[in-house]
Amino acid sequence: MANVELIIDGERHEFPVVEGTEKEKAIDISKLRAKTGYVTLDPGYKNTGATMSAITFLNGEEGILRYRGYSIEELADRADFLEVAYLVIFGELPNEAQYSEFKNDIKVHTLVHEEIKNILDGFPSNAHPMGVLSALLSSLTAFYPNSLDPNRSAHEVHLSIIRLLAKMPTLAAWSYKNEKGQPVNYPDNGLDYCGNFLKMMFAVPTEPYTVNPVVESALNKLLILHAEHEQNCSTSTVRIVGSSQSSLYSSISAGVSALWGPLHGGANQAVIEMLESIRRDGGDTEKYLAKAKDKEDPFRLMGFGHRVYKNFDPRARIIKKAADDVLENLGVDDPILEIAKKLEEAALNDPYFVERKLYPNVDFYSGIIYRAIGIPTQMFTVMFALGRLPGWIAQWKEMRENNEPIGRPRQIYTGHNLRSFVERGDR
Numbered sequence: 212m213a214n215v216e217l218i219i220d221g222e223r224h225e226f227p228v229v230e231g232t233e234k235e236k237a238i239d240i241s242k243l244r245a246k247t248g249y250v251t252l253d254p255g256y257k258n259t260g261a262t263m264s265a266i267t268f269l270n271g272e273e274g275i276l277r278y279r280g281y282s283i284e285e286l287a288d289r290a291d292f293l294e295v296a297y298l299v300i301f302g303e304l305p306n307e308a309q310y311s312e313f314k315n316d317i318k319v320h321t322l323v324h325e326e327i328k329n330i331l332d333g334f335p336s337n338a339h340p341m342g343v344l345s346a347l348l349s350s351l352t353a354f355y356p357n358s359l360d361p362n363r364s365a366h367e368v369h370l371s372i373i374r375l376l377a378k379m380p381t382l383a384a385w386s387y388k389n390e391k392g393q394p395v396n397y398p399d400n401g402l403d404y405c406g407n408f409l410k411m412m413f414a415v416p417t418e419p420y421t422v423n424p425v426v427e428s429a430l431n432k433l434l435i436l437h438a439e440h441e442q443n444c445s446t447s448t449v450r451i452v453g454s455s456q457s458s459l460y461s462s463i464s465a466g467v468s469a470l471w472g473p474l475h476g477g478a479n480q481a482v483i484e485m486l487e488s489i490r491r492d493g494g495d496t497e498k499y500l501a502k503a504k505d506k507e508d509p510f511r512l513m514g515f516g517h518r519v520y521k522n523f524d525p526r527a528r529i530i531k532k533a534a535d536d537v538l539e540n541l542g543v544d545d546p547i548l549e550i551a552k553k554l555e556e557a558a559l560n561d562p563y564f565v566e567r568k569l570y571p572n573v574d575f576y577s578g579i580i581y582r583a584i585g586i587p588t589q590m591f592t593v594m595f596a597l598g599r600l601p602g603w604i605a606q607w608k609e610m611r612e613n614n615e616p617i618g619r620p621r622q623i624y625t626g627h628n629l630r631s632f633v634e635r636g637d638r
């Protein structure tokens with residue numbers, strides 16, 4: 212592969228070009244500062260490849276998303292979430308024996324330590340479940356001190372991976388029960404991953420609970436669609452926290468915090484709140500489109516636009532279709548689905564959105580499905596975290612296996628030059 216030449220003050224410097232398996236090219240500037248004294252400036256890392264990764268291929272121009280080479284369309288249509296989790300984390304789809312061992316290992320670890328209930332009880336009941344989830348995940352380090360040193364052994368790392376996958380639904384459901392002020396439910400290992408989560412969320416001591424297969428299958432699809440998405444904000448956070456050799460639990464807890472914001476995973480909650488307020492305001496989508504275009508107005512069309520997808524988000528296409536199917540199957544008539552469709556159509560025909568290549572993203576329709584299957588709005592981003600867990604784990608594991616250096620970007624300093632200290636009374 213040809214090198215790239217950079218000329219600084221008439222002096223030529225050569226840098227290698229690296230190419231990925233899908234012919235993506237990057238200039239390797241890892242020796243830039245050593246050779247030239249310069250650094251690059253790239254706020255938001257819009258052009259910075261932070262790693263070479265074999266997990267996910269994403270082509271934003273063509274709307275392609277593949278986990279380990281398998282298309283998202285095929286996985287969402289045919290796979291089971293745990294199968295996809297195995298694929299993402301370990302690199303290959305499991306055969307029957309591997310799948311059943313993986314599933315059984317997870318079932319062994321679904322309970323959480325009883326003392327976690329004491330931690331949960333310490334939160335006010337109006338605590339946002341994302342904050343609770345992040346704190347509970349970090350608290351796992353206290354119950355499993357061997358996990359603190361990720362260099363301890365491959366066996367310990369594997370155990371942490373299994374424990375995380377097993378306990379995440381329990382912690383997520385418990386964070387909801389805390390908000391609801393209801394007693395928590397213990398895991399039911401007779402159920403599959405999604406069914407067990409739904410039961411822990413929705414069962415109450417006074418009523419029998421049976422898992423609705425339509426709801427279980429919709430959840431399975433949503434989790435697959437969220438399972439991995441290469442170097443986004445939360446995944447980069449997980450990698451960078453892990454790069455200091457911090458434990459897997461604390462790295463994932465940091466990822467949950469990064470996901471929480473409305474520009475990232477928190478958008479699914481923000482979308483529903485936006486659609487609700489449009490409905491309450493009479494359903495005038497044009498008014499909100501105008502607000503989104505007005506640079507003086509901080510309002511943005513939530514669920515629209517993406518850092519990487521500039522044509523369409525393949526996940527959004529699958530989810531839009533699934534939303535129609537799920538609502539029809541459950542006999543739910545949600546007026547905000549109509550508002551969402553009206554808004555999408557208007558935006559897709561509006562030059563502001565067309566010129567900026569702003570399309571509905573994964574979060575635009577996912578909240579409508581969550582609502583239809585009974586998940587409360589405050590829990591939407593927790594659902595995203597539940598789905599994204601395998602991706603975070605896989606990226607943390609890959610970063611460790613590649614022996615990547617600690618993440619530590621540079622900056623260009625714009626503050627004062629050296630000045631002398633002045634005593635307080637003289638200032």
Ligand code: CMC
Pocket residue numbers: 255440443473474475476478503504510511512513514515516517518519567569572573574
């Ligand atoms: N509504 C109105 N204008 C928008 C929107 C929007 N949702 N998104 C981007 N723009 C405009 C933005 O104002 C800018 O315009 P101009 O060029 O005139 O300054 C242009 O489009 C480019 O936007 P940007 O903010 O520079 O793009 P970015 O890559 O930094 O941000 C984004 C990407 C997803 C943060 C942004 O599109 C956004 O805020 N969307 C709404 C929040 C959202 O839905 N987030 C979920 C993302 S998908 C789930 C996930 O993986 O996290």
